[in-house]
Amino acid sequence: MADLASVAKRAGVSRATAARAFSSPELVRDQTREKVMAAARELRFRPNTVARQLRAQATRMIGVMVPSLDNPVFAEQLQAMEVAARERGYSLLVTTSEYDPARESDIVESMLRQRVDGLVLTVADAEQSPLLASLRRESTPCLLVYNPAGTSGFPSVGVDNRAASEAATRHLIDLGHTRIGMVAGPLLQSDRARQRFEGYCQAMQSARLTPCALVEMPRHTRAELAPLEGQLKSQQPLTALIATNDLLAISLIGELTRAGFKVPGDVSIMGFDGIALGKCLYPSLCTIEQPRAEIGREAVNALLALLEGEQHAPPLLAYTLRDGESVAPPVSSSAPCPTQRGSHHA
Amino acid sequence: MADLASVAKRAGVSRATAARAFSSPELVRDQTREKVMAAARELRFRPNTVARQLRAQATRMIGVMVPSLDNPVFAEQLQAMEVAARERGYSLLVTTSEYDPARESDIVESMLRQRVDGLVLTVADAEQSPLLASLRRESTPCLLVYNPAGTSGFPSVGVDNRAASEAATRHLIDLGHTRIGMVAGPLLQSDRARQRFEGYCQAMQSARLTPCALVEMPRHTRAELAPLEGQLKSQQPLTALIATNDLLAISLIGELTRAGFKVPGDVSIMGFDGIALGKCLYPSLCTIEQPRAEIGREAVNALLALLEGEQHAPPLLAYTLRDGESVAPPVSSSAPCPTQRGSHHA
DNA sequence: TCCAAAAATGAGATCGATCTCATTGGTGAT
């Protein structure tokens, strides 16, 4: 591959001039620039970004670590980040951690060696993460996504999980539900899952209702459904479930429907995240929508602001309660509602 | 950030020795290596990959361009690619094109400037792409994903779209469907969409059935549904639809259900891609499953093989017809078939 | 003990672009 030196030689100018023809054309006489460009074309010259990065001590690359791209909530965020980064002349080095702490550390180490200008991370639990603790000693700007800001010391982009979960729960309560459960997928121990559960408890207690214990379904499997089915068939059945994420909510709707329950007739299901697909389904998913695209864009913007030395702490972004067909008022015997719809069971 | 030179000085050795302590420890006396490592630790030295890349004329980075991460089929492929690449010491530079030719060119140009060791691309139409035409003149190895190999001159990883689509159609025919339509989302002009439509036509004709014109729904909107509804309510209603991708199939199920049709009672819906979520839905999505993870892994393997000079042309991968609840035999008045199974066509 | 061979280390060049700091050339003012 031709380099600037050969272009310069061919154009009959010095390397410095050739370089200027590309990076600061206004410093070069038109005629000279033409010569350089012509030579570059003939030699099929293509600037070597690596050399520029080394010299400039900046890569214009952002290191991104998400837990998994199999969950659309991260894929959609990344999509928006990529667009935003490209607009501003940055590229993304993308990695997935599967929430594996060892892998998280390896990844971040290799990104730091690659001299990314900044990091955008999503970890399981920002408060507990030894990785973040050690990152605090580094000079590379770092920004969290989806993790609550908390005490980790890093700015974070996301929504107020606790408030959002409270709002979700209240929505169900307002519809008349009183026996509401929360179902968690894997990552019970994540900071978000915790906050979402707290929000749920808070809302229940404010309404003088009793929060139920968290139902755990780490693997979304049918077997794990059994205890839940039990609770749905009991004397005092749950009439609404909040899943800690949309993927789980969608599986729940599928499995429960298959098991003979009607959603939302027998049980309302509420999700959390707001993945795009939720809107297309029937029943459409009622969920707390995190603005994934905005989160991605804002993550890029806030990180680049940090890079430029501004202490632009990104604000909490607004979540939306997206209504959907998976949630409806309860049709329980205990609810003395006149115009009750779908009076299926006793 | 401390560099090797300062580590070397501190350890009282030359830069060459310090470098060796890291990259070829066996060439350095244990005692010397210890000194170097100690100095590195004290100075918090972290090797600069950019410098190594420049010197080595290799970046161990793969440039990946997918149309969009909002479609899980690409996100899932990318997830697998990332894992496979990391295992082999490579990183991914990830970009999204939205199938915009101008953006595709910009992206590839910037990746070439970044001196990625290889490219993994998915384009709208490999045969027509001017980008690919010009890429053929470059020395950077390039591999297509999802695009059929065809005449583009690049090896490609994916399934036989035509055969897969034919199989999907035959599956419906075997179930007794005779009036089967195909619905396409955006990207009618993509090479895959074309092949899938051909496969459909082929299967229909083989069964002496009349292929219908492709129904276009570029935006998945409700308005676009009208013509389709017409065809479903006609005298000779379509009893099965094949969508050109899963996202579209899922929206179709949702919208049609909402419009009062029963899936699969009134109309069977078949997808194409096999995104993970399809299995969780109710009705679960009957679809042609492309092995997304395998495609991702194989793309990395084949590209790295190319890098090492092997002419390891990746084979077509096997698709699977994944059965699902969205498809059932037709319940049409015109079908006088008691136990008929697949004995339809001459 | 001494030499040859092997092991360990060092000096200097290299990858490609760009920055700093001269130096040259040209213009207008006096």
Add this chain to the structure above:
DNA sequence: ATCACCAATGAGATCGATCTCATTTTTGGA
């Protein structure tokens, strides 16, 4: 005609690691 100034250009150093090719040290055998 001469000087001052600005625009244009060039020479050389720099970013950090690593490669090549000496040179030094160590080791083992005679």
